[in-house]
Amino acid sequence: MKGIVFVELIRMAETVIGESAVDDILDQCDLSTDGAYSTVGNYPCSEMIALVEAFSRHTGTPSAELQRMFGKWMHEHFVSSYPAFFTDKPDALAMLAAIEDEVHVEVRKLYPEAELPRFETERLGADALRMTYRSPRPLYDFCHGLVEGCIDHFGHRADIRREHLSDTKEHACAFTINLRA
Ligand code: HEM
Missing domain, CATH: 3.90.1520.10 (H-NOX domain)
Known part of the structure; x- marks a missing residue:
């Protein structure tokens, strides 16, 4: 999956829960790049789903709803x-x-x-x-x-x-x- 998708997902999360909460969540997830995504890179789609699930746990918003948002x-x-x-x-x-x-x-x-x-x-x-x-x-x-x-x-x-x-x-x-x- 294109890096731009990850960059935008993190931007959306930062807008909703703030940069430091997002940094904490990225630190806790087991990510291929430690959460440093480049717009031109490619990363596993499973990582996008895992990030949405982590944001869901943090916010209490169901992951289906976050993916749709x-x-x-x-x-x-x-x-x-x-x-x-x-x-x-x-x-x-x-x-x-x-x-x-x-x-x-x-x-x-x-x-x-x-x-x-x-x-x-x-x-x-x-x-x-x-x-x-x-x-x-x-x-x-x-x-x-x-x-x-x-x-x-x-x-x-x-x-x-x-x-x-x-x-x-x-x-x-x-x-x-x-x-x-
Ligand atoms: C100008 C408009 C659009 C552009 C430039 C665009 C481009 C892209 C790009 C770059 C990706 C990521 C591919 C990857 O990660 O490897 C993507 C994925 C996707 N696009 Fe589009 N898209 C556009 C509009 C739409 C719209 C309106 C829909 C609505 C049906 C759509 C449905 C999807 C879906 C569902 C995916 C996720 C990949 C999957 O489910 O297999 N796209 N698109």
């Missing part, structure tokens, strides 16, 4: 770092439908070592989309937060239903997103 945070980072992807899309559903064949394709060109999920999308009408997530990594809640961040960014309100599909060969779930009028 982090997805929203990361979406804001993507908007400010890669604005061009967002400006030519009419709405959040068009943006979400473009992640697999446009956005993550470009990400792979820039960072061949990136570990990305696969998405299938199906338009269910002008205001509805079904998006299936498949990944070797179980980042359902992170993905949920990214979807919510995308909806917020375009100024919509939406109902999001999440359906668990598999945890055996791969991790998969489907999001059905209905924009509210």
